[in-house]
Amino acid sequence: MTFDWMKIPYALLTLFIVFNFGLLLTAFIAKIGARAGRRHGIPIWQNYIDLIKNYGQRSSITHGVMFYLGPVFRLTGGVGLLLFVPTIYGSEMFSNLSFAGDLILALYFVFFGTLGMALGAGESGHPHAAIGITRGLAQVTAAELPLALAVFAVALQYQTLSVTEIVAAQQGGMMNWTMFTNPLAVAAAMLAFLGSMMRPPFDVVLAPQEIPIGPPTEYHSAYLALMQTNRAIFPIAKIVIYMNLFFGGATSWPEFAVKVFLIYLFSAFVGVCFPRFRVEQSIRWFLIWAVPLGVLSILWV
Amino acid sequence: MKEELLKRVVKGPDGVEFEVEPLRDYYCEAPPAVHPPVYAKIVEDLFNWARSQSIWILGFGTGCGAIEMRPLMTPRFDAYRYGIQWRPTPRQANLLVISGYLSVKTLKRAIRAYEQMQNPKYVVGLGSCTINGGMYWDSYNTIKRLDDYLPVDLYITGCMPRPEALLAGFEDLKKLIRAGKAEGANQYAENFDWYKTNQKRVIHDWDMPDYNW
Numbered sequence: 184m185t186f187d188w189m190k191i192p193y194a195l196l197t198l199f200i201v202f203n204f205g206l207l208l209t210a211f212i213a214k215i216g217a218r219a220g221r222r223h224g225i226p227i228w229q230n231y232i233d234l235i236k237n238y239g240q241r242s243s244i245t246h247g248v249m250f251y252l253g254p255v256f257r258l259t260g261g262v263g264l265l266l267f268v269p270t271i272y273g274s275e276m277f278s279n280l281s282f283a284g285d286l287i288l289a290l291y292f293v294f295f296g297t298l299g300m301a302l303g304a305g306e307s308g309h310p311h312a313a314i315g316i317t318r319g320l321a322q323v324t325a326a327e328l329p330l331a332l333a334v335f336a337v338a339l340q341y342q343t344l345s346v347t348e349i350v351a352a353q354q355g356g357m358m359n360w361t362m363f364t365n366p367l368a369v370a371a372a373m374l375a376f377l378g379s380m381m382r383p384p385f386d387v388v389l390a391p392q393e394i395p396i397g398p399p400t401e402y403h404s405a406y407l408a409l410m411q412t413n414r415a416i417f418p419i420a421k422i423v424i425y426m427n428l429f430f431g432g433a434t435s436w437p438e439f440a441v442k443v444f445l446i447y448l449f450s451a452f453v454g455v456c457f458p459r460f461r462v463e464q465s466i467r468w469f470l471i472w473a474v475p476l477g478v479l480s481i482l483w484v
Numbered sequence: 485m486k487e488e489l490l491k492r493v494v495k496g497p498d499g500v501e502f503e504v505e506p507l508r509d510y511y512c513e514a515p516p517a518v519h520p521p522v523y524a525k526i527v528e529d530l531f532n533w534a535r536s537q538s539i540w541i542l543g544f545g546t547g548c549g550a551i552e553m554r555p556l557m558t559p560r561f562d563a564y565r566y567g568i569q570w571r572p573t574p575r576q577a578n579l580l581v582i583s584g585y586l587s588v589k590t591l592k593r594a595i596r597a598y599e600q601m602q603n604p605k606y607v608v609g610l611g612s613c614t615i616n617g618g619m620y621w622d623s624y625n626t627i628k629r630l631d632d633y634l635p636v637d638l639y640i641t642g643c644m645p646r647p648e649a650l651l652a653g654f655e656d657l658k659k660l661i662r663a664g665k666a667e668g669a670n671q672y673a674e675n676f677d678w679y680k681t682n683q684k685r686v687i688h689d690w691d692m693p694d695y696n697w
């Protein structure tokens with residue numbers, strides 16, 4: 184197998200675009216949420232400023248090696264997820280380092296960051312962080328079940344584990360999208376999506392008003408800035424997977440932007456409409472509503 | 485010294501015995517260090533600008549004034565427009581607003597919260613109680629001059645200052661930060677002994693270590 188070295192700068196370019204897009208999009212979604220509450224909300228460039236400020240903090244303290252590695256793992260999860268799935272279908276430049284079995288790898292990366300975070304926050308020794316981690320892992324695991332089921336359904340349907348091939352099978356008109364060929368899987372996956380985006384009603388883990396404020400309680404300065412970087416990249420990377428698996432992928436950056444925005448908007452929309460679940464409520468909710476859908480979707484194919 | 489802070493041997497749920505010494509295990513042992521601005525002027529200016537545009541307030545209210553901070557989060561005043569946000573943990577916060585009178589008991593918590601914040605950090609005193617004791621000037625249980633205990637960057641006067649006054653005050657604080665004059669954290673580190681003496685003078689049941697971060 185020959186490796187095309189040109190892929191690396193291209194992948195970095197993707198990363199750069201997605202990073203900026205993510206920063207702007209999260210602020211934009213926050214603004215939409217604020218407008219729903221009749222506020223103006225943060226300026227659209229606020230995320231950039233917060234990032235600069237946190238990198239510019241003069242002092243920081245550490246609680247040990249894992250405390251360092253937590254945010255690093257998390258960022259690796261986000262970046263890895265992005266790099267191993269094709270961002271723009273059919274574009275030599277932006278299909279990144281995708282390869283035949285990348286679907287499994289992507290599923291793994293979705294979870295990888297959370298685990299790294301668990302180790303790091305655990306080391307910080309703060310009781311709130313420990314509680315936050317327990318609740319977060321419980322909820323993410325529950326949300327991951329329907330997603331995994333839906334992904335298997337899709338893989339079975341197209342008889343492949345390569346994201347690129349799945350996207351290829353969906354080309355040629357909207358009716359070829361998984362959304363229409365296997366609506367059950369998409370429904371299950373979108374419910375799981377709600378759970379993993381850390382927005383209401385499933386944001387009890389990270390919400391500032393709850394046990395303050397979950398896993399990142401002890402993180403500050405540059406550690407926090409690393410995690411913010413990841414918070415810009417990771418949701419977009421995850422949405423890219425959803426877009427590729429269920430909504431026909433994207434063949435150009437404008438199409439990418441519109442689709443990612445709409446998928447993100449879905450979680451924001453649900454977020455402003457519904458109050459927050461407690462963890463045990465949300466786990467029950469996932470098991471009752473989302474998992475059976477996932478099972479059905481597998482039976483369907 | 486409270487009993488739970490003493491050194492003792494604890495038996496874990498699995499039967500293993502181990503020694504805990506809360507004051508050593510849970511706290512830091514070094515005094516705060518001075519962190520002067522080290523980068524080139526242009527970089528520091530950029531950072532100062534960013535700091536001024538992204539002020540994270542520790543959500544910690546002490547006196548009557550805390551009630552005046554809440555409207556800032558709501559549609560009426562919406563401080564988020566100005567890059568002001570609330571953080572629930574001192575580690576991530578940059579600004580400690582002492583919102584009104586500070587009882588000696590709360591002072592202890594305020595000190596601990598302040599010391600856990602990362603340099604650079606700012607303190608705003610809200611209301612006349614933080615300046616000279618205000619209407620609690622003869623109370624036996626509140627401090628009179630906040631500046632003796634924590635380095636205050638800015639006072640917002642009034643009893644009670646309205647949310648508009650707070651917003652104006654935050655704008656003034658931004659000017660201070662941009663001008664590089666808000667170096668309270670370094671001032672605290674330089675005059676650490678003086679501050680500690682003052683704090684210990686009023687806090688009689690001092691049951692925490694001197695360094696809390």
Ligand code: SF4
Pocket residue numbers: 547548549583584585610611612613614618619620642643644
């Ligand atoms: S200044 Fe007035 S309103 Fe503020 S804490 Fe003191 S008494 Fe209360």
